Amino acid sequence: MILVTGGLGFIGAHVARALLAxxxxxxxxxxSAAPRDVPDGAVAERLDMTDRDAFLALGARYAITGIVHLASTPLHGADVVAEMRANTSGLLNAFDAARAWGVRRVCVASTIGVYAGVRGTPFREDAPLPPGVPHPIPAFKRSAEALASAIAGHADFEAVCLRIGAVWGPGGRADSPFFAIPGLVNAAVRAEPYAKKVYAGDGIDALYAPDCGRAIALLQTAGTLHHAIYNVGSGRVTTNAEAAAAIGKAVPGAPIEMAEGRSPESPDEDYRLDVARLHADTGFTPAHGIDGAVADYVTWLGGRTEDSPDR
Incomplete structure (x- = not known):
């Protein structure tokens, strides 16, 4: 049995479905309290990840063989020290549990944000990371990677860090502050113009959520991994123009407005992740191109009701 902390959240739910598959x-x-839609074949528990005793007690009730640690306390509150402490405590408890239960591998969520300040794209896992991090989330993720590396070197389990890129789709935010695709699709389904100014030439390495879940599931279950850090992304840039074309096919007549060219604030190159390690060690390639992803998301949005919980 694989423990997925945060397994009823956005990415965690997709990881769970992929593991079950x-x-x-x-x-x-x-x-928080579990929502109603726990996938068939899975069980759910409420857990405060900072409670070491409660964390370790899971091993007395379940035969856990692997851990995917996605749970975190959002690092945007007034007390960043308390949030750092909570996230570090949760991470160390996951490692403590892995040691106590004889777990083979712990996969730990990191972020594309750790590449802040790195010049040149695609981002490779072996790229030197410059000192200083402008935001608490990538700062914690860098520290988590360092702790994982140090602890795994003195433990009987593997610790694998996952630098996850821009993920969108069912259960995720209806609008993202980082890229336009989910907001464009949601606006189209509502038959409304997108409220933000969008440039057709801007793009990002966008990974559809079910594909992200499958990539992480493959990393958790692979027989042999050759690295301690993996990028989790599509490996290609999807532009806003490509997304708009896909939306036009899925939602004919959608009111989509875009400025030509690229935003004055956009980087010289759109960010993307080098996913050669991921592909070599798991065989992963995304199952959804932008057309298929948009069509699937539109269908999902159309099937939701106002009281449907996020998946």
Whole structure:
């Protein structure tokens, strides 16, 4: 059984479904009360990841063989020290549990944000990271990667860090502050113009959420991994113009307005992740191109009701 902390959240739910599709059973945790839609084949528990005793007690009730640690406390509150402490405590408890349970591998969520300040794209996992981080989230993720590397070097389990890029799709934000695709699709389904100014030439390495879940599931279950850090992305840039064309096919007549060219604030090159390691060690390639992803997301949005919980 694979423990997925945060397994009832956005990315965690997709990881759970992918693990189940691979024949694994799953234990999913969330700090708040569990929503109604726990996937068939999975069980859910409420867990405060900072409570070491409660974390370790899971091993007395379930035969856990692997851990995907996605749970975190959002690092945008007034007390950043308390949030850093909570996230570090949760991470160390996951490692403590792995040691106590004899777990083979712990996958730890990191972020594309750790590449802040790196020049040149695609971003490679072996790129030197410059000192200083402008935001608490990538700052914590860098520290988590350092702790994972140090602890795994003195433990009987593998610690694998996942630098996850721009993920969108079912259960995610209806609008992202970082890229336009989810907001464009949601606006089209509502038959409304998108409220923000969008440039057709801007793009990003956007990964559809079910593909992200499958990539992480493959990394967790692979027989052999040759690295301690993996980028999780599509490996290509999807432009806003490509997204608009896909939306036009899925939602004919959608009111989409875009400025030509690129935003004056956009970088010289759109960010993308080098996913050669991921492909070589798992065989992963995205199952959804932009047309298929938009069509699938539009269908999902159309099937939701006002009281449907996020998946």
């Amino acid at each position: 691979l024949g694994e059973s799953c234990l999913l945790t969330r700090h």
